[in-house]
Each structure stands twice: as structure tokens, then as C-alpha cells.
Amino acid sequence: MIGGFNMGIFVSEEFNLDDKMEEHGVFDSLLDEDSNYFINLVRLKETEVFEFKDSYRKINSYFKNIGMMLKVSKTKNDKMYKTAIKMFDFPEVNGINLGFSKGKKGSGFGKKLREQIIRDAKDIIDTGSEQPEIFHLLSLFEDNVGPDRLSDMIARLVYDNILEYTKNINKKLGIIPSKYDKYKFQDGLVINPYKKSLILLLPRDILHELPIAKDWDDIDRVCRENEAIRNEINALVRLEWKKLSTGAKKEYIKQNIFMNPKAVAQVIKAYDSVSIEPYDIYRNSDYFIEKIVHKYNKEFPIVIEKNKDSFEASLEICNHFKDMIENNKGYEVLYVDGKPRNEKIVQRVLYMTAEYYCRANKLDISPESNTGRGPVDFKISRGKDKTVIEIKLTTNEQTVHGFEFQIEEYAKSEKTDKKIFMLIDNGGPRKRIDDVYKVYQERKSKNENPAEVVLIDAKPRDSASKYKPNDKDIL
Known part of the structure; x- marks a missing residue:
């Protein structure tokens, strides 16, 4: 759990693969939780990954069949309509470990949502x-449909492609029963x-990042990410868009665009013309932090002597x-x-770097401990023996104040005289560093x-060798 620091x-760690997944372009997923990415339909259309070359065509063929059934359907009770509802059933593919779900299984599409979508379709x-x-564009006009649910839908439709890809990659990586006989x-x-559940692998080439917040307005998100769609909707919508609620926006788009064949054709033409570059998964700070901390903890381990306070x-x-x-290069x-x-970000990297060592040496570590006078970035303790750690970047205008007052107040509230002020020089004014040392010396x-x-x-x-610290940097 990245947000909670666990x-x-x-x-790659579970199977000791080092950088092999990276070399093969495979997404290195977390096994015990979901990662905030989704399968991107446009990337599926453009991918060169062999196992997914026909996936976009397969998806469109499936939806075309649903559309044909709805076209010939006369009532909501006839066989064709009921078959369309039955076909629009996409339980989450649990093995890919994508989305917002923090439990063992996600939600997928429920019965009411499926019926609503088919009715609107x-x-x-x-x-x-x-x-x-x-x-493809359900999130433009359907409530409760965002990129995570669309990703579930896509994953279910290309499930056979995912299985084929995973089997082929497992062979390349050597994840086979004879080598890993302790696994089922x-x-x-x-x-x-x-x-x-099964461990299913995906190429990074087809993934994109989920929005940070679950309740972001999906219409605005789609429009921000897709300039062609944004231009078409801006041309078609003639009202004060920002003043409308999310539900009102979706209802307006449904009634005034998707219920208008000419307008629909314009939006879909714009959508079909879109090309999206492969997404750099390391732009996601949570994922990047966890990956880099795991790497550094493995490559540069430390062992704290147990007699240290x-x-x-x-x-x-x-x-x-x-x-x-x-x-x-940290x-x-x-x-x-x-x-x-x-x-x-600095706090989380330091915490995750320190957590293992604290556990191994029977020390407690608490991020943002709050004792009444404000948060302490960290508190490392063993019983009543406590040390507080405050972090400041030199780009922070409160750097000197943090050293002069904040950490002193934090130490008092924790009833300790042990305190460390970590000053990160990330390009802020050198004067802030000098002022901190001036107060220190005084x-x-x-x-x-x-x-x-x-x-x-x-x-x-x-390179690190180019860094030459000033004499006053060393206390």
C-alpha cells in the first residue's frame, strides 16, 4: 500500500527477475494490491506487441454484434435485447492487478449499470x-463509468490475448514449474x-495512468487527454460548460450529441483520428517511488547495530x-x-527506505506523527527513546523557520531532545542553507x-563525482 507507506x-522481486521484465517491456505489477493504471483502447489500436495485434478489431467486432442485436430488437423483453444485456457482462480480470480496488477483488460492471448502458445504447x-x-466513449455519457471500469471491460474482451501473452512471457522469463517448484x-x-488468482502480465505499451482522484469529472478528463474530442465537443456544446454538474454534463452530451447521428459521427471521427504515444509509467510518482526504493534497498542495504539508540x-x-x-542517482x-x-515525495521515499531497517532492529517508525502542535515528518523510537526528523526542501520558503522553530516545537511535543533536520538542496536559494547553518552555529x-x-x-x-560540497556543508 503505497499511500500508507507499506x-x-x-x-520481479517475487521471482528474482532483476531487470528482465523491463528488458521485455512487461509491466512489473504489484502482487498484493492494484496499481493505478488502465488498459488504453487507443494504445491497443496502435500496439506492435504481437499477442495484441488483433485485439482492437476483436473489441469492435464484439460491440458491433451487440449493436446489431439492439438494432433488430423491438422491445426490452425480446430475446435480442436480453442477449445484448447478457453479452455486456465484464467481470473484473483479477490477475492483472490494475485499478483503484484495494481489496482482493474489484467491482466490474453491476447488473443495474449494465442494464442502464444497454438501455442508453x-x-x-x-x-x-x-x-x-x-x-469506447461510455464515460462521456454514462454515470459511474470511468477508465477503471472501461479497463475491466477491455481486459475481459481481450482475456485470451492476455493469457497468450502471459504464457509466452513466462517462458521468456523462465517462470516455469521446474524452476519455481514451490509455487502452484x-x-x-x-x-x-x-x-x-492467476498472475497475468501485460505489456507496458498498452497502459496509461488512472486519474489521481476517483471522482474526477471523467468528461473533462477525456477531453483534456483527447484534443480532437475536446475540439468537437466544444464546437457542439453551446452553453456554460463549467457551471454544469458532472451528471448534467453527461446527460447533455447523451441527449444533444449521442442522440444526434451527425454529431456522433463527428465525435467518433475525431476519436478514430487520435494517436497516443506510449505512456511512461514512471511518471506515476507512487509507482516510481516504490520501484526505486525497492531497488535501492536491495542494492545498497544497511544493517543497524542493535545497541544503537x-x-x-x-x-x-x-x-x-x-x-x-x-x-x-537517487x-x-x-x-x-x-x-x-x-x-x-521525499518523506515517502525516506520512510520506505527506513521502514525495513527499523523493523529489523526493533525500532518503531511513524510518518507524520501528530501530537497536538503539528505533524512531525518522522518519529523513530524504541519505547521512550525517540528521535524526530523534519524534512525541508531548499525551495520551501519555510526552510529556516522549520529549523529554527518547527522542529523544536515538535521535539517538545514528543518529549525528546533528539532531533534531526534533513535539508534537501533541490535548487532553492543558497542563502536558506547558509541561514540554517548560521542558526545552528549560534x-x-x-x-x-x-x-x-x-x-x-x-x-x-x-555524475555524483561532480558534486563538491562546501566546507560548511559538513558539521
Whole structure:
């Protein structure tokens, strides 16, 4: 669970595959939870992955058959209509581990939603529109239909393609019964030991990222991501769009666009003309953080001596993190598209790096502990022996205030005099670093107990060897 900081288990780790999945273009999914990605229909149309070459045609053929049944149907009680409802049944494919679901199984399409969609599809088809792509664009006019449900639908329709792909990749990766005799296999596929379902693999080439929030307005999302559709809808919709609720938008689009054959044809023509570049899955900060922390914990492990107190252990963890950032390209996790990420990202990376070591050495670690005077970024403790850790980026205007006041208040509220101030230089003004050290030296000269400062140079660079710390960077 990334958001709650518990580290998940990747397929590559479970089977000791190192970078083999990356080399074959396979998505390295988490086995014990879902990842926030979905299968993208447009990417299926354009993919060069052999096992999925006919998948887009297969999907359209399936929807075309549903459309033909609805076209000849006379009433909602006749055989054709009931068959269409029966065909529009897409239980979640649990083995791919995609979507928002945090449990062992997701929701898929329920009975009421299926009936609603078929009813609306029948109304649209009766106006003269028969394009199978109407079903691709359900999230434009149907409530409770977003990219995660559409992904479930697509996965079910291309299930045979997924099985074929997984079997072929398993052979390439060597995931076979003779090599992994402690695992259960079923027809060449391994059983997920955590979810008790098949482990199904997907090429990264066909995936895209889910919206961050579940309740985002799917119409606006589709329009933002698809310029051609946005232009067509903007041309067709003549009202103050932003003032409408999500439900009102979908109802308007259904009645004024999808119930209008000419308008539908324009939108679908725009949709068919769209080309989407393969998505870089590492743009998703949650996934990227978890991957990079797993990698660094494996490649650069530390073992804390058990006789160390919470402060010594915390300092060792922070210095390990410093080494990871400065000398092993760990700074890459702190940027996206060349721009600095926020302090929450740093906090999560440090927490996940430290969690294993704390467990192994009988230390407790708590992110954002709140004791009444505000949150402490971290508290590492063993019983009453506590150390608080505050993180600030140099791009944060509150950097000096954080060192001078915040961490002192946090330490008081935790009833401890052990404190570490981690200062991440991600390109903010050098004066903030100098001011922190000035306060530090002033307090030391007065025999006070300032927080230990761990300065980390996280500015992007060609190689770690080019980094030359100033003398004052070392306390």
C-alpha cells in the first residue's frame, strides 16, 4: 500500500527477475494490491506487441454484434435485447492487478449499470448511429463509468490475448514449474500467492495512468487527454460548460450529441483520428517511488547495530539516504519532467527506505506523527527513546523557520531532545542553507542543543563525482 507507506511486492522481486521484465517491456505489477493504471483502447489500436495485434478489431467486432442485436430488437423483453444485456457482462480480470480496488477483488460492471448502458445504447442506435466506438466513449455519457471500469471491460474482451501473452512471457522469463517448484501453476500460469488468482502480465505499451482522484469529472478528463474530442465537443456544446454538474454534463452530451447521428459521427471521427504515444509509467510518482526504493534497498542495504539508540539509528538511516541521493542517482526520484517534486515525495521515499531497517532492529517508525502542535515528518523510537526528523526542501520558503522553530516545537511535543533536520538542496536559494547553518552555529556557541543537520545535495547532475560540497556543508 503505497499511500500508507507499506511496501508492496513486485512480480520481479517475487521471482528474482532483476531487470528482465523491463528488458521485455512487461509491466512489473504489484502482487498484493492494484496499481493505478488502465488498459488504453487507443494504445491497443496502435500496439506492435504481437499477442495484441488483433485485439482492437476483436473489441469492435464484439460491440458491433451487440449493436446489431439492439438494432433488430423491438422491445426490452425480446430475446435480442436480453442477449445484448447478457453479452455486456465484464467481470473484473483479477490477475492483472490494475485499478483503484484495494481489496482482493474489484467491482466490474453491476447488473443495474449494465442494464442502464444497454438501455442508453439502444436509444442511441435507434437514432441511426451504429458505430461500435460508441461503447469506447461510455464515460462521456454514462454515470459511474470511468477508465477503471472501461479497463475491466477491455481486459475481459481481450482475456485470451492476455493469457497468450502471459504464457509466452513466462517462458521468456523462465517462470516455469521446474524452476519455481514451490509455487502452484495452472495451465502454464502461476498462482498469485497473495491473492490466490492467476498472475497475468501485460505489456507496458498498452497502459496509461488512472486519474489521481476517483471522482474526477471523467468528461473533462477525456477531453483534456483527447484534443480532437475536446475540439468537437466544444464546437457542439453551446452553453456554460463549467457551471454544469458532472451528471448534467453527461446527460447533455447523451441527449444533444449521442442522440444526434451527425454529431456522433463527428465525435467518433475525431476519436478514430487520435494517436497516443506510449505512456511512461514512471511518471506515476507512487509507482516510481516504490520501484526505486525497492531497488535501492536491495542494492545498497544497511544493517543497524542493535545497541544503537534511536538517534544514532536515525542518523545512520539519514546518511544512507544521503548516499543514495548523492552518489547513486537517487535524486532522480525528486523530479518529474525536470521540475522538483514536493516534500511529501521525499518523506515517502525516506520512510520506505527506513521502514525495513527499523523493523529489523526493533525500532518503531511513524510518518507524520501528530501530537497536538503539528505533524512531525518522522518519529523513530524504541519505547521512550525517540528521535524526530523534519524534512525541508531548499525551495520551501519555510526552510529556516522549520529549523529554527518547527522542529523544536515538535521535539517538545514528543518529549525528546533528539532531533534531526534533513535539508534537501533541490535548487532553492543558497542563502536558506547558509541561514540554517548560521542558526545552528549560534545555538551551538550558546551550548544549546540544535537539531543535527543532514544536508543532501539533490540537484540533478551528470555524475555524483561532480558534486563538491562546501566546507560548511559538513558539521
